[in-house]
Each structure stands twice: as structure tokens, then as C-alpha cells.
Amino acid sequence: MKTTLTINGEPREIEAEARVTLLDALRHEIGLTGTKKGCDHGQCGACTVIVDGRRINSCLTLLCTQEGAEVVTVEGLGEPGRLSALQEAFLAQDGFQCGYCTPGQICSATAMIEEAAKGWPSWVSESLEGEAVLSREEISERMSGNLCRCACYPNIVDAIAKVAEARMAEAAE
């Protein structure tokens, strides 16, 4: 069956069986292999992409349910020589080692910072109302769906904190 959607700003039409996940479609049909498969069961976050502004596990999403969706993958966030602020920050803080969980971490963090900017609370937020300040604890909590076996967690949090601070300052203006 055919699914029409936008991937990294480009309109795409993909012909695939109904059982094909968004993750496998990205990797096998489109050749966008930046999005990784770590578990195929929604347990690791390696496959995180941004759909209509929200982060999702693309392994738990069937392609055919994404008709008309706007999908952004790690490739759409930046490229060598033109990296996004978060990608730069991951590089500077060594927020990765093997790099396999990294696209998922970066997509997840990109959307997470926007969630916080909108004031969405998390499990560790003091209150359900008002501003969501991205403390270390908040970042760790909100990023816990993205596993990293190389365990770059402290560095990932540093990288996100740096970018989030700038984003919050921007939002305050």
C-alpha cells in the first residue's frame, strides 16, 4: 500500500506492506539509516524520530498510519559542516562513544527541549502548572527512554543542558 508523507521536508510516496514499521521504511525503503534499531520493541529509544513535532519510537509505528505526517530524522536536523546546536553540543561534550544510540538521543532531546519550553511537566516536576525548568534531574528523567550502553549519560545531560539553557533564554524573551 501507498503512504504519502514528508520526510525531512521532502514529500515522499512509499509503497510498502501494511506491516512495515516507520523505522524499517526509513532504513530499508528510503535509505535513511541514521535512525537506528536497537530493540524493535519500544524499549531503547534508538529509533526515536520527530513526527509532527513530537518524539516517537519509529519501531512501534507502522508506516501506513503516518499518512500526511511530517517526519524529521537525525539527518534532517543537520549534517557535517552544518550541525544543529544539539549535535554540536553532543560533539563538544562527548555525549556518545559508539554513536549507535546517538541519533535517537538527539532527536529525543530536540523534541524534549520544545516540550519543556511549552511547559509540559514530567514525573519529577514540582508542579503540573507553570514553567518547566530543565534541571539535571528533569533532563535525566525526560531522557530515560533513550538507553545508552556506552553510558555517556553525564555527558549527554551536559550537552542538553547547554542547549536547553540557550533555548529557555530565547523563550523568555
Place this chain on the structure above:
Amino acid sequence: MTAHLVFDEPDKRNRLDAMAQEVVGRPIDRSEGALKVSGRAVYAAEQATSLWSEKRAECLYGVFVRATVPLGRVASLASGEARAVPGVLEVLQDPRLVRHPAQGMARKSPPQDLSEVTYFGQPLALVVAESFEAAREAARLVRVEYETSAEAELDPAQAPSELPEKKQSAQGDLEAALREAAVSLDASYSTPSMAAAAMEPHAALAWWEGDRVTLCGAYQMVSQNAEELADALGIAPGKVRVLSPFIGGGFGSKLGIAPEAVAAAVAARTLGRPVMVTLARQQEFEIAHRRSETGQRVRLALDADGRLTGIGHEARVSNLAGESFSEPVQQATHFTYRGENRQIRHEVARVNLTCAGSVRAPGEAVGVTIFEMALDELAEKAGLDPLELRLRNIPEEDPETDKPFTSHMLAEALRDGADRFGWSDRRAPGERRQGEWLLGMGMASAVRVNMLHKARVRVTLTGEGARVESSMTDIGTGTYTILTQIVAEMLGLAPDRVRTILGDTDLPEGSGSGGSIGAASNGSAAFLACEEIRRQIAAQMGCPEEELTLKDGRATCGNRTRDLAELVTEPLSAEGHFEPGKALKGVRSSTWGAHFAEVAVNEITGEVRVRRMLGVFAAGRILNEKTARSQCLGGMTFGIGMALMEEMVHDRRFGQVVSRDLANYHIPAHADVPALEVHFLEERDSYGGTLQAKGIGELGICGSGAAVINAIHNACGVRVRDLPATPDKVLEGLCALGR
């Protein structure tokens, strides 16, 4: 031109310190980093789509049919239904396919013949189809009947066992020492099976050109892996090329060639098209090597001065029949602490469970951890500060062989760490409280044997910059970056003028990644190549190599300076060939460190949270402070996992892994890991190859779990001897204490 060094003498020249570029050691960003953060780094399962786009449409997908019994013979395998699935081309049964991965550095095929089942989940056949989805569906439709004649051995504690002669040792009279001791300890501990659980599951893509096969795979030691694959296929090693430019973590699980590689190669041959086989996460847990569970007994004798007089360390581990690997639990017990009376007993149970093999720091990861937990108990019994107990028992030389240590930094690491951490603020159990949380501190020594391995690296200098080539891999360890730095330093180039190419068996044979051998071994080879190039430049400049200064692309001898771009008109190329020799024969070489942890234990739920953790490490010259630190963070976090959550549970009736995915096998997540602190004690170890450097990839896991467990005791008085310290166990301890 080859620059060959057999490392027979320690290298005390510290040549890197005499170089002028000043990039070695600096915390520069990873050289392949931009590719990784932008999703452009190409891992094994992606080679078909990215590297090799013209053949993408031809690529077939393979999925394993696997055993649903732990022991037996395949009586029949009915593939009719599977073959009827649209898109399915083959249900491959072939005598060349292998049962489980090869052990690290095997250089030969693991056991073949899949009709013999030796563990639950063993591959039996490969379904190959036009799409991954079709292959996956069809694999479930293959019907297998088994014949079983014997009972499977599924309980490592009860299974028949062996005592490999070489792994036992004794000196003095431990029993007498225990009788005469002022304070003694006799305690039993256990650690469960654990998984490497690298985020990238095993993957292999193979295709043939004539009689030559190319394998894109996720493997740590590609040169060895090529030999293993060739052996499995029955072809000459020269007919195999393995490519692993990017590997999504290994931690030992990708040391040897594994079933997916052989299956992809055989299927590609049979069908005449490229074939990709990836393991699903559940298969990863069942097929990739596990770290063996251990049963350990530690006996310690202490005299009235707080000095160890006796050390006994017994371990029972397990593996499949015929596997020579057994978790070397006591590897560091031999030499870490003093004591005249010593006894090591090492027992290997033969079981029908997933093959056991190396997982990050095989031996020390579980051996040092348990031993350091026992020392904490002994310190308590003796009324000594645990830090003091360790400081009093650091030996002058290897206590079993009397060999001198190449460097011994344990005391310094312990003292430095205690200072930084604020160890003197530690209180008695139960004395620090925040609401329902009890706080405590724990510490442990870190120790890991240090090894070197033969390695070859080619360096080519042109007017534009340098190229570094080796079959060595970078599994996240930082090899791309540190080799770049070493060559940049030696040849006086900015790091962005050096390009490092790795993970291709067509290149000179590197050591591969495993056992923390990578940096010192391949780094030494790169050094040798650069030294040769420097000699050639020096000859052109008319001075000895020692007097040549290379910096920012310029060569200086005395008062003469020339641009390298004009000096190097023809590419200058040299291959460095480093071989460990006699230097390390008469000495004991190890890396050292100290772990400190502060935890909070919830008095009501038994939950443990790590509040902060510090690791102080000494591993010779640190080649890149940033990537080395990340390696340590990773190791320390593995320790948190081992202490608090990681447990591979086998069903004792059927032998299958119950916790076979990341929802059931818990690895530390963001919220489990606070801002860990790492500090290095820089040293130059002249036995660490030509760089005076040692391995850093595994040291962080050695003992870190013990610091956490010991902190739990200091917080609430509960000793957990069976890892992991899950809330139920802590709670049981709290109840027993009447809290």
C-alpha cells in the same frame, strides 16, 4: 618500509613528550564525531543502503530459525509452510553454519553442525527472503522435531563440573593462616549471568565476487574474524574481506565471528545475491556470549596489625561443554593484595545455556567486585576504615611470583580519591538520613591486568597531511581519535590534517578491540611508523631524528626550517609493526584506580539510588582526556548496573533466557546515573609500549559495583552478597535488622 619492534625492553625514552605539536592527551573532539551525531556513520546493517546503493535492491534478508529445546538432535525440520510465504527464497540448512559466536582471538570457526542442539535459542536454519518482514514471518512457520536422549544441564550450581589444572593455585597454608588470624572472614557470594547488551545488535551483510566474500559486520577484531569466517566456510583467509568501520558497541559480545556472519556468507553464496542477517534483541540475549554467573567464596585472614596473611578465592562459573573459556574471576586476586598464604580454586560447570564468553573486563568485573565487597566486610569485623585496610595491604611486588610491578598506583589512587570525595565525612551505618532515605558511602579498589598485542598500522605522509590505516576497530573507544592524535603529534600536523581509516581487513593487521589492548598496541605501531617517516625527513633535512622538530606542517633542524608540503613531494609511507616481546615477561603490569560511591537507600521500599560516584584511575599516559573519561564513565555505569539491576535469568526448566529484552534485562538509564566524576593520575609506564600508555576501556567496571554495594551497607547496615541488590533483597535485609 616496515618499522618492526619486538618489545623486549621497556621504553623509557618518553618520545611523545619531546614532540612539539602538543595534541596527544588533549581532550579533542572525536574525529568521526560529526558523522555519528548527524546519522551519517554507517554501521553493519546499513552498508547495503548507504555504501553500496547500486546493489541495494538486490539485497536479501535472513532470519534464523532457532531451537526451542536446550539439548537434543534435530529429527526433522519441515519448511514447506515457510517456503510458501511470498518472497521466501530459501530455508537454508548447511553444515558450515555455526552454533554460537567464536571466543575472542579464536582465529578458527566455532562449533558447526546445527543438527546438534546445545542450548535453547541456538540457530538451526536461516530463512532467506526478499524482505525482512517475509523472512521473519516464515521463520516462525518452520516446524522442528527433536530427539532427546540426555537431560539438559540447566542449573550451574548443580551441573557436573571440571577443575582445570592450570587455573588452580596455592601457596603457604591458608587453613593455618585462618586459624591463627586475629580476624578472619569466610563468606559466599554470587553474581548472575549478565549481557553485554551493546545497543547495536549483531548484524552481517555478505556478498561474493567470484570466490571472494566481503562481509560488512559488527565485529571487534576483524582480522581474527576473517580467519574465523574463512575457517567456517572452508576457504583461504585471503578470500575473505571484513569491513567494520563503525560498530555500535561491543563490550566483548562482538569479539568473535558469530552465527549471522557465517549464515549471511553461506546464503549469499547459495543464492548469488547479497544477504543481510541481523539479530533481533531477543536473539541477541540468547545467542551472543553471556558473562557467566559466578558463585564465589572468599576467605581472608588478617593479623592484629591489619595485614592480610591469607587469601582464599574460590569461584564456580559455567560454560558449554568443550569451551576452554571460563570467566577468569580470580585474575587480579593473584596480585592485588599481600598475604603469604594463598589459594585459588576455579571450577567450571558444564551446562546447556547460552555460550559464556568475554564481557567487558572478563574476570575482574565480577572477581574484583566480589573481592572488594569481602574486604569491606573484613574491615568492618576488624574495626578498620576500609580505605586503611587496603592501604595496609598493598604488596611491594607480585605476592605470588615476586615479579616487580611495572607501576603501582593503587595507594595514590586511594588517597587521592578519598580526598576528592570527602571520604572522611563517612559515618557509621544508619547515621545519615534525609527523610525516608538513608545515606552512605562505599569505596573499592580498581585493578585490571594490562596486556599488549601485536599490531600493524600504516602511515602515509603527503604534502597535504597524513593517512593512517589499520584493520584495528573503533567500537566507541576512541581509536579513530587517538590514532589521529598520535600521528598528528609525531608528524607535526593539526589533527584535522590526519585521516584515520579503520576496520578493513585489506589494511595492515591491527590488534582489534578487546581486553583494553587497542590504544597501547596500535598506538605503538602508529608511533613506529611515524618514527620511520621522521627518520626519512630528518635524513632529507640532514640531522638525526631526535633533533628534528615537526610542528604545524613545518620541519625544523637546528636553524633550518622547511614546509612539509614542499619537502614531501612523493608520499612517504611506513608500516609500524609492534610485537610484545620479553619486556613484559618478568614483570606484572596492571592498571589501577579507586572507586567511591554515595548512595541513598529508601528505608521503606529498599530502593537504592546512586547519588554520586568518583573514579580515580591510573593507566599510563592518557592519550585523549575526553574519550578516556567517557570510557571510564561507561565502565563505572556498568558497575552500577551490576550492583543494582543487571540479571540474566534462565528458566531452570527449559534453559531459555527469561529476561531476554531490554524491558526485562535492566541496564542503567539516564535517571539511574548521576553526574559521575572521573580523575586521572597521569603516569608514564615504560612497559606500556612506545607510548608509555595502558588500556583504559575496562578499568572503570572493575570494582565500581563493589563501591555501590559497600555504600548500601554504610547507609543502612544491610549486606547484599548476591548481586544485584534489588529492592527485595535490601528490604529483606532491612527487615532482618528490625528497621
